[in-house]
Amino acid sequence: MTRVVGLTGVTKEYAGGVTALRDVDLDIEQGELVGIVGPSGSGKSTLLHIVGTLDRPTSGSVEIAGFDVAALSDRELSALRARHVGFVFQAFHLVPGISAQDNVAEGLLYSGLPRAERRRRAAEALERVGLADRARHRPHELSGGQKQRVAIARAVVGDPELLLADEPTGALDSASGESVMELLHDLGAAGATIAVITHDTEVADRLPRRVRLRDGAVVEDVREDVRERVPGDARAGA
Amino acid sequence: MARHRFARRASARRKLSPARLSPRDVLHVGSGGLRSRPLRVVLSALGIAIGIATMISVVGVSASSQEQLMRRLDRLGTDMLVASPGESMFAGEDVKLPKNAAGKVGRIDGVEEAGATGTVDTTVRRNDKLPEEESGGITVQAASQELLKVVRGKTASGRWLNGANGRYPAVVLGDVAAQRLGVGQAGAQVWLGDRYFTVVGILAPLPLAPELERSALVGWDAAERLLDFDGHPTSVYERSTDDSVSDVRGLLAPTIDPENPQDVKVTDPSAKLQAKAASEGAFNSLLLGLGGIALLVGGVGVANTMIISVLERRYEIGLRRSLGAACGQIRIQFVTESLLLSGLGGAVGVVLGAAATGVFAHVDGLPWVVPLWSVAGGFGATLVIGTLAGLYPAVRAARLSPTLALHAA
Ligand SMILES: Nc1ncnc2c1ncn2[C@@H]1O[C@H](COP(=O)(O)OP(=O)(O)OP(=O)(O)O)[C@@H](O)[C@H]1O
Ligand SMILES: [Mg+2]
Numbered sequence: 029m030t031r032v033v034g035l036t037g038v039t040k041e042y043a044g045g046v047t048a049l050r051d052v053d054l055d056i057e058q059g060e061l062v063g064i065v066g067p068s069g070s071g072k073s074t075l076l077h078i079v080g081t082l083d084r085p086t087s088g089s090v091e092i093a094g095f096d097v098a099a100l101s102d103r104e105l106s107a108l109r110a111r112h113v114g115f116v117f118q119a120f121h122l123v124p125g126i127s128a129q130d131n132v133a134e135g136l137l138y139s140g141l142p143r144a145e146r147r148r149r150a151a152e153a154l155e156r157v158g159l160a161d162r163a164r165h166r167p168h169e170l171s172g173g174q175k176q177r178v179a180i181a182r183a184v185v186g187d188p189e190l191l192l193a194d195e196p197t198g199a200l201d202s203a204s205g206e207s208v209m210e211l212l213h214d215l216g217a218a219g220a221t222i223a224v225i226t227h228d229t230e231v232a233d234r235l236p237r238r239v240r241l242r243d244g245a246v247v248e249d250v251r252e253d254v255r256e257r258v259p260g261d262a263r264a265g266a
Numbered sequence: 267m268a269r270h271r272f273a274r275r276a277s278a279r280r281k282l283s284p285a286r287l288s289p290r291d292v293l294h295v296g297s298g299g300l301r302s303r304p305l306r307v308v309l310s311a312l313g314i315a316i317g318i319a320t321m322i323s324v325v326g327v328s329a330s331s332q333e334q335l336m337r338r339l340d341r342l343g344t345d346m347l348v349a350s351p352g353e354s355m356f357a358g359e360d361v362k363l364p365k366n367a368a369g370k371v372g373r374i375d376g377v378e379e380a381g382a383t384g385t386v387d388t389t390v391r392r393n394d395k396l397p398e399e400e401s402g403g404i405t406v407q408a409a410s411q412e413l414l415k416v417v418r419g420k421t422a423s424g425r426w427l428n429g430a431n432g433r434y435p436a437v438v439l440g441d442v443a444a445q446r447l448g449v450g451q452a453g454a455q456v457w458l459g460d461r462y463f464t465v466v467g468i469l470a471p472l473p474l475a476p477e478l479e480r481s482a483l484v485g486w487d488a489a490e491r492l493l494d495f496d497g498h499p500t501s502v503y504e505r506s507t508d509d510s511v512s513d514v515r516g517l518l519a520p521t522i523d524p525e526n527p528q529d530v531k532v533t534d535p536s537a538k539l540q541a542k543a544a545s546e547g548a549f550n551s552l553l554l555g556l557g558g559i560a561l562l563v564g565g566v567g568v569a570n571t572m573i574i575s576v577l578e579r580r581y582e583i584g585l586r587r588s589l590g591a592a593c594g595q596i597r598i599q600f601v602t603e604s605l606l607l608s609g610l611g612g613a614v615g616v617v618l619g620a621a622a623t624g625v626f627a628h629v630d631g632l633p634w635v636v637p638l639w640s641v642a643g644g645f646g647a648t649l650v651i652g653t654l655a656g657l658y659p660a661v662r663a664a665r666l667s668p669t670l671a672l673h674a675a
Contacts, residue, residue: 077668077669077672080588082584082587082588082668082669082672083667083668083669095282100282102592102593103283103284103592103593103594104282104283104284106284106587106590106591106592106593106595107282107283107284107285107590107592108282108590109587109588109589109590110284110285110589110590110591111282111590113588115588115589117585117672119581121581121582121584121585121672123298123582124302125301125302126298134589135589137287137291137295137586137589137590137591138284138285138287138586138589138590138591138592138595139285139590140285140286141285142288143288143290143291182589
């Protein structure tokens, strides 16, 4: 297995003396689907931002997709995010007024692909998330769950090595949340490396690996075979 | 979905360098914020539009009036010179041009026509009942027959002096003189010297020889016979071929008075008109300044809009950073937005300014001229303003930490 994320001794202190992360070691292998759980303020988002290279740690080393983040400039980090990392946010952050397909295509804007190719791949990604028939719809014409699936399509349209989701179901009702989690499971089953923050213990329990944070430190890191725990889940191995 | 989609370790080993946005993509991201807020775009571009429109129309109106003068000058020609007695009169010496001055000038190489006027010491009035002081500033002059052709004059009514009427009490009035005497048409009688003269003609305006417009012109012979005119011309008008003007200018004085050429003064009436054209070209700097202030206020408006735009779109900035936009690409996005905003104002301003100039020119019967340099300058100014107004907000946007930008409020 190849390592997609490698955190060693990562500490993040914010101005004002808040230590959001304390000496965190975390490895994520390719193809893993990891749930990050923990109480509010425990440092989950901070961890995700550092893994996604949106932020740098105060100390410790971060290696993403084989790159030592500390050695990279802002331009290089941007290129790393453009090619290797996809983000999904609780608040979707879709661009209002443009179609679902154009929103997904924005995910490739900084990849250097020509416009026509970006749109073609966006249509493909929408198909992957089951929204091919909503390609022309604009965000305000979509349900919350559909919006989040569009956002996921945007995150995966560039085939990133790493997909990071910060409470993707946080703003959704349980049924929509269910469909979004199903989608993440599908992507994981297809080989994507995914880290997802969730508050929902039920959701977390179904993930093959759980990392629990408390006060910025990893207090639990368990792997279990989800296929045995969730009988009747036929998606495994699809 | 195929597993190989995510198996791209090999590519990760390559050097990381951000992709460039194509110009079209830059335009696309730069205009995104504008498309979603059309009213704000219109309002903040308005200031710039007003400023540019003011400046373009100020320049355009003065260029139009200048163009009209230049065209008139072209029609009148710049090849006429006038010789008259010099200033040494003040030294007590009575300087006079020789009687045959016009004839001599006519023989200079390059001179096509020469004519003369001589001031007659008398007055003209509407009738003999008016006091002599009521001359209305009209001078009585003897005129040679060639004069009209030299000054390219025309009669508005009646006809010019000729061999026949030039010997009798006949007078041709300049247009100002006719107006002051209340003579509307040829055929009237005016009291000139000590008898009635018949007005045989009235001249059309003479922009190159305004002194003739205020004159009552009498035939040379009649002036000598009936009005005690001494026969010495006080002005010799000549017109020469274009390329001999400067040669002729040098020869005029020595030809007229070989002994005392310094006593002959040579003037170029078109020079005055040229100077006037130049001063018309100097635009109203107060209005221009007002336009500049409007432009400046417009620029501040754009800067303000841009700062608000950056604040409002923190999430979008964070999102774009997470999608892989480098600082520079965020900067370019907002500078482009600012440039589009002010460029739009500039374009509208140019159109408005040109239209305003057109309306003004139409009403005043002037040719419609909008100098290209003013359009280019005005538009260039908006681009400079757009860059300056957008730079600070764009730098702020680019400096925004991606995590802070994404933090849901
Ligand atoms: N920009 C910041 N400046 C200062 N402190 C911060 C900043 N961002 C986060 N923190 C602090 O760091 C700690 C961890 O925050 P973080 O957002 O990672 O928590 P979280 O686990 O994501 O919480 P939640 O579940 O509520 O989203 C918190 O105590 C928070 O107050
Ligand atoms: Mg959080």
